[in-house]
Amino acid sequence: MFPRLNHAWLLIAGCILCALQACNSAGQVDEEQVPDTISYNFNIRPILSDKCFKCHGPDAGHREADLRLDIPEMAFAALKDNPTAHALVPGDPSLSEVYRRITTKDTAEQMPPASSNLKKLTPFETDLIKAWIKQGAKYEKHWAFVAPRLHAVPEVKNTAWVKNPIDNFVLQKMEQKGFEPNAEADKERLLKRLSLDLTGLPPTLKMMDDFLADKSPDAYQKMVDRLMAAPQYGEKMALHWLDVSRYADSHGYQDDNYRSQWPWRDWVIHAFNENLPYDKFITWQLAGDQMPNATKEQLLATGFNRNHKITEEGGVIDEEYRVSYVTDRTNTFGKALLGITLECAHCHDHKYDPFSQKEYYQVFAFFNSVKEAGLQSSVGGPETYAKRPMMQISNQDVKDVLKFINKQDTDKLIVSVMADSEYVRKTFVLNRGNYDAHGEEVTMGTPKAILPFTANYPKNRLGLSEWLFNKNNPLTARVFVNQVWQEFFGKGILKSSGDFGMQGDLPSHPELLDWLAVDFMSHGWDMKRLVKQVVMSATYRQSAVVSPDKLRADPDNVYLARGPRNRLPAEFVRDLVLASSGLINPKIGGPSVNPYQPPGLWENATSGRGQLATYKQVHGPDLYRRGMYTLIKRTVPPASLAIFDASNRDQCEVKRLRTNTPLQALVMLNDPTVLESARVLAAKLLQDNSQSKDKIIKAFRLIMCRHPQDKELAILTAYYNEELKSMTKADADKLLKVGEYPVPANVDKVKLAAMMKVVDAMYNLEEAITKT
Structure with a gap:
């Protein structure tokens, strides 16, 4: 039973089956109906953006026939090459060149x-444009560039289901589409989901028992509060921000x-645990060094803007790389905080969004006066660990103002931070994005369309x-709030969380997105309050079980x-294995570590110079640190x-890819951390004075977070009994060699190996590393 290679092959077969099912169901889409009222933003602009704006949009360099369809004044004007004709004639498709050309x-x-x-264009898209022209061809400013407003909480039929206003918005859409919500998940699965989402760790047996025994009406809320008060909450919330900020250790x-x-x-973890308001959380990272009487903590926060890649290679052109650092900060600002593809205007006007190249370099100007060089020092000692401008952190700092830093030695500790020069460096539009091709000089500014x-x-x-946190900033x-939603539901209300522009997706629940945004601002940018709103909703608490009808009608939920129902992020897969086995090192913060890794990877891939030329694995408790502390x-x-699918942190990433490959199954089958955890948990189970059945129940609860059927x-x-019969002492000795954690003395090695295989089989079940 549970043969090791079968797991991977089953996964391959499953992928093929899913693909075949997707192909078979591809044609089973309900026929689309043209709505009574056509919205430019939600019905027409996506079509024009995909099919027309490449040649008739904002980008002057690629514009054809001197025609813009993204601006009503130009779309309604007489055509340059035919003054008697117009691209759009409101009310009359037959006189509109757009309609004639898409149907000829x-x-x-x-x-x-x-x-x-x-x-x-598809026939449906053609019908939409025809209906829109008939209704007057009314343009609207792009929805994401209009300040959100607090929509009235909608009335719904099933009021008994609603827990908070989030549910009204979600249920209204369900009722419109003829769906009914799922029942609430059972308490065991709900606790697993909640614990993983709020701490990145599975619940302990005591937490499970406490929650199951608590019959009070506020049992769930008490568990939410308990988990959000845990220091591991900050670690969980920080992981996404490490992707956003492209944090790495090299x-x-x-x-x-x-x-x-x-x-x-360490500061990011601390900020989430202390519930620093989002406006301060970002302001300190963007400009902590420019705040009046800036503290060392505020200065440390600006490390956000120094997390980009930095070269140490000889022979590079200094100014070229300095410009690349400023470019990285500019692009990160656009993607992480504004959710726009600002980088597309680096070389020319944005092809789809109303951002000019000049406006790109006006934003660039904010980050262009940092006291830095493109090339600093050569590979060597501690002075290269951080690049100027930088700050030193002393032991006294850690005792006084930076108590959250896990500094355990007396070595000099330095961190790259922000500090501008005494003078403002001139900023120019860079023609075609080339670092030395100076065009028009520009001053600091932002896209007017926003x-x-x-x-x-x-x-x-x-x-x-200040501009970013103006309540009129749309x-x-x-x-x-969309990124927070994504953390709990696997995707945002707007699926393209890094692109709120013309080419991005449309929000599935636009009124809910606006309501959450305005509510978030009006309650002091309180991040913990926002998180609690989401997890307290009936929407979040639903069972993940899906009926065939729901799967067919709404496969993407x-x-x-x-x-x-989503697989855990990479770091939390590791954390679940370590936590369930009891191996996990609970230390918060501190330097990154090198756990087990296949030999030779580093040595064959880089120059062979510097501290990271060879891989030096840690030992002892550091081997069992959480995944987020693995050195990148x-x-x-x-x-x-x-x-x-963890990020390599080369650049800002607001949403990870989510793949499902046989390689992942092979990691779970062969990773030393998984096998060692299985061995250690098996040894602990054997120390219990209980029957094998009870030991297996305990392991199942620790890993799957529920009682087995x-x-x-x-x-x-x-399976345990079969392995016990067939296991030889030689086989057991070989199996138990994995990992550095000592095997208990006087243990029956055959029993240990047999139980280890049972635990390992549990780790390799899909449910183990899936949030259900």
């Missing part, structure tokens, strides 16, 4: 032209030497932060008529984490 059979006039490689590029930026990571940067704001990063709150060398990221227990017990 004449390939010489057909739009989009075949040479553009753009797909033709500089990147060929030499890829060590950097000592981990105190900034919110003008007026004279009221200081011309520095502190002023940029993006800041929306982007963050767009309408949230069932609970989230950018050129060779940790293999087991990368296989489970009778059938499951029978299979696992039978």
